[in-house]
Amino acid sequence: MITKYKLTVVLIFTLSTLGFAQNRKPDYVFKLGTINYFMNLSKGNAKAQNDTLFYNLYRNGSTKRIAKEIKHIVNRNTGDTLQAGYYVVLEKTISFFQTFKAKKTTQRVYTQNVNGLLSVKSGVLTIDPPKMPIPPMAPAADNTGYPEQVDIPAEFPGGMARARQFIGNNLEYPKKAIDAEIEGTVQAKFTIELDGSISNIEIVRSLGYGCDEEVIRVIKRMPKWAPAKRDGKAVKSYITMPISFNLN
Template sequence: MIRKIKLTAIIAFGISALCFAQGRTPDFAFKLENTSYIMNLSNGKAKAKNDTVFYNLYRIGKAQRIAKEIKHIVNKATGDTIKSGSYEVINNQIFFYQKEKNKATLLRLYTQNEKGLLTLQTAVASFVGPKVTAPAAPGISPSPSTDHLTKVDIQAEFPGGISKARQFIANNLKYPREAQENEIEGTVRVKFMVELDGSISNIEIVNKLGYGLDQEVIRVIKRMPKWAPAKNDGKPVRSYFTMPISFRVN
């Protein structure tokens, strides 16, 4: 079962009007900067050997479809998933992922330029999902690093130190169902700022994995308690902290 991502856009009157004109309400809606999009699901040919579902991407106010990407392909006879797909919306980009069993993940990336137009790039991920049966507890890799705005005498620190940070991550991080079903593992690198009062801000995913893993890392980082801020000459200073969080399956 593919997990729907959290939608941040408000469905305005213009969205509703277009969708009703198409005879349906949207399955997904979101914005890239000031441009609104909707995405509807459609089925492949009824008499086909496989059951195929597609994502259909539209720009609000335009009837022409921008993209048609695979959500899943299932063998009707056996019920086996031949290919599964998902998508994410981050800043001015739409990421579509397609995964076949024992094959590298295919990434199709639509990026919106300054004129509001989308350009397409296609790439293949460098890893192949392993054959696994059950997910192990996610964890934090042992060597986080700091990236300071200024040189500091004392680095920012999670309450109780890095071991407590590992424990906090392990206790709060959940392995998204979409990632489990697609047998996705790897490391998400997240960068954030520790403010003068120890609060967390400016969370940014440096290395992405998709399949809901990036959003899950952001969710947990936002829940962290206040850190001890970095210090320079005995005074608190703002500093960046980069933390790799690993997802592994048994």
């Protein structure tokens, strides 16, 4: 019997467990229009200096791979994420985003035409500044010296919807939590530094059974954020993020 687990990051992400071609369960399934697609993950060279994981995109019923995109590149020695990828599915497109330590985020968009075929375009992603007034951040509770208010909050590349997408694509339900039928929410707090890097990850609401460690692991793999700004200058700020684990 196949069991389906659901992970949530404020909003709910569903991990599908349907069966497809190639005699293996797909890691991700979705539709573009009326056509079914799926993706399997594959690892790079096990002897390489960096740990690389790839998305492999297929059309349902076909063994021909449509695309191979990077999910992450991690330095095996330091654990640093050198490149992080995630994807977003819309009605007729699937976009793969790549974020780098010292480069802008790139985007590759696969668009479905009237014949059901996919064409691809690449480019550098430019994040537009918010156009609506944003409420100020709450005062820092730990006397860090961060400003009590900012003009523009820190932002994940592409916005919070894509932050949730990134976490939903990378978070795994710990086996200990599954075996013990543990459900609940881990609340993590972390600092966005002046350069957008993440530091000082703290679990402020624990769930245990490996869930806290899994949340920390995924947050560490996040790409750099756009730092918060006050009076036009980058400032340190903190983010509090609830991440829920639910079994179905």
